Amino acid sequence: xEVLEAVLLGVPVTLLVTVAALAxxxxxxxxxxxxxxxxxxxxxxxxxxxxxxxxxxxPVVWLFLIFFGLGRDLIRLEPIEAGIIGLGVISAGYxxxxxxxxxxxxxxxxxxxxxxxxxxGTDTLVRVVAPQAFRVSLPAVTTYAISLLKDSTIVSAIGVxxxxxxxTQSARSTGAGLTPFFVAAxxxxxLSAPLAWLSRGxxxxxxxxxxx
Numbered sequence: 686x687e688v689l690e691a692v693l694l695g696v697p698v699t700l701l702v703t704v705a706a707l708a709x710x711x712x713x714x715x716x717x718x719x720x721x722x723x724x725x726x727x728x729x730x731x732x733x734x735x736x737x738x739x740x741x742x743x744p745v746v747w748l749f750l751i752f753f754g755l756g757r758d759l760i761r762l763e764p765i766e767a768g769i770i771g772l773g774v775i776s777a778g779y780x781x782x783x784x785x786x787x788x789x790x791x792x793x794x795x796x797x798x799x800x801x802x803x804x805x806g807t808d809t810l811v812r813v814v815a816p817q818a819f820r821v822s823l824p825a826v827t828t829y830a831i832s833l834l835k836d837s838t839i840v841s842a843i844g845v846x847x848x849x850x851x852x853t854q855s856a857r858s859t860g861a862g863l864t865p866f867f868v869a870a871x872x873x874x875x876l877s878a879p880l881a882w883l884s885r886g887x888x889x890x891x892x893x894x895x896x897x
Contacts, residue, residue, distance in 0.1 A: 688855050692868045695851035696876070698765065702847060703834045705769045710776025711826075717781035722788060732781075739778030745839050747771040752843045768840030772833065779829055787822030788814065827884040831877045848872055 720732025751774075752767035762770070791814050841850035852865035859865075 687859060688861050688865045688868055691855040691859075692848060692852050692865055692872060695846060695848035695869075696872065698845060699834070699837050699847040699876070702765065702768050702772065702837045702840055702845065703830070706772035706776055706837070707830055707833055709769065709773030710780050713773065713777035714780035714784055717777060718784035718788065721781060721785045736778045736781055739774060744771065744775055744836060745842055747775055748839060748843050764840070764844040767843055768837075768845045772837065772840070776829070776833060780826065783822050783825045783829065784818065786825070787818035790821045791817045824884050824888040827880055827887060831880045831884065834877055834880070835873060 717732050717736055720728050721736070723729045723732070748768060748771040751771045752762060752764065755762065755767075837847060838849040840847055841853065844850070846854075848869050852869040855861060855865040856863070
């Protein structure tokens with residue numbers, strides 16, 4: 686019981702890191718996706734380079750760079766703040782590609798039809814294309830959220846007291862061996878299962894709509 690209580694103390698922190706990082710990444714991904722789809726070649730190239738760099742650096746390296754570099758030399762960051770920023774930056778790289786895929790899935794005829802009705806480019810994007818792209822992207826975003834939930838364990842490397850951090854502390858203080866880690870694994874399954882069901886449901890609805 687003591688082990689379970691110790692591990693559960695990390696659940697709110699894990700959820701906070703996951704949700705905040707996903708929200709930050711979702712916002713940062715918008716200009717990256719726009720750059721990737723830009724007709725301006727240098728801008729498109731820049732977007733691709735930024736995404737490749739973000740995705741090419743291991744997540745734990747990002748955390749160390751932000752926490753021990755930015756967080757010590759430029760501004761004072763708490764471990765949880767550095768963790769959210771690091772995972773948010775990483776999420777932006779992956780979500781930008783998901784957004785780009787969603788926008789590409791919208792038929793070009795939608796733009797043409799909106800233009801024929803006298804709608805400008807911005808209106809067409811916001812009122813016609815973006816809602817459709819959002820629906821197409823949602824299953825992939827949900828799947829990524831599951832991965833982010835599991836990847837949030839790396840913030841324990843900079844001292845954030847999430848689930849894995851609490852499990853490690855419990856194992857050391859109680860001598861319970863692997864028991865805290867089995868408990869942590871069960872907690873992660875319980876947290877990710879609803880998202881997995883949601884992702885499958887959204888994907889099934891999308892496939893059914895496309896098949897009509």
